[in-house]
Amino acid sequence: MNVAEKRVLRYLETEKMLNDFFDAFGYCFDRCIRVEIEKNGGMPVSACCKNRYHCLYDLDDPAFGILRSERETLYGKPEDQVNPNPVSPCEYHGSSGCRLATHKSPICLAFMCRESIDALRENYGIFSYDYLGMNYALEWILTGDFSEKDYTDFKENIIRMTERIRQTRL
Ligand code: SF4
Numbered sequence: 001m002n003v004a005e006k007r008v009l010r011y012l013e014t015e016k017m018l019n020d021f022f023d024a025f026g027y028c029f030d031r032c033i034r035v036e037i038e039k040n041g042g043m044p045v046s047a048c049c050k051n052r053y054h055c056l057y058d059l060d061d062p063a064f065g066i067l068r069s070e071r072e073t074l075y076g077k078p079e080d081q082v083n084p085n086p087v088s089p090c091e092y093h094g095s096s097g098c099r100l101a102t103h104k105s106p107i108c109l110a111f112m113c114r115e116s117i118d119a120l121r122e123n124y125g126i127f128s129y130d131y132l133g134m135n136y137a138l139e140w141i142l143t144g145d146f147s148e149k150d151y152t153d154f155k156e157n158i159i160r161m162t163e164r165i166r167q168t169r170l
């Protein structure tokens with residue numbers, strides 16, 4: 001395994017931790033998407049997926065290329081996605097939302113809107129989620145510009161936030 005492949009592996013491990021965090025939080029579907037679908041008479045909505053964010057901010061770096069290539073092997077190329085009634089310019093946005101269960105781009109993985117960040121603060125007392133900071137951290141995992149110490153702190157923070165949500169919801 002070469003260096004870029006190892007970085008992608010680390011990125012995917014981090015993605016799993018972030019998916020756990022978002023699952024525990026549960027805000028996007030419960031408080032936003034479900035409500036928007038109801039308002040839209042049961043038809044799909046795009047919520048915050050209003051651009052082709054899967055590639056919009058890709059960096060010219062081998063690990064970004066590997067991430068994209070693995071994504072396309074697993075989920076198909078963007079141009080091969082079938083969307084008869086598209087609600088978003090993003091090809092991976094299907095009728096039930098994002099088709100990418102894994103291998104999202106850093107910005108897709110990191111993004112939280114103002115309302116969801118406010119809910120994180122008000123409901124769980126979590127003030128440490130900064131979505132641009134999260135985006136850069138994910139980019140640095142891919143480019144290798146993240147020190148081991150910063151990576152360890154970053155992972156521990158995700159685990160801490162997830163545990164805090166779980167404990168509060170018990
Ligand atoms: S980040 Fe905000 S706009 Fe996007 S799905 Fe979640 S709650 Fe909705």
Ligand code: SF4
Nearest residue numbers: 049053090093098108
């Ligand atoms: S890849 Fe997924 S999360 Fe990113 S913009 Fe498209 S539908 Fe949204």
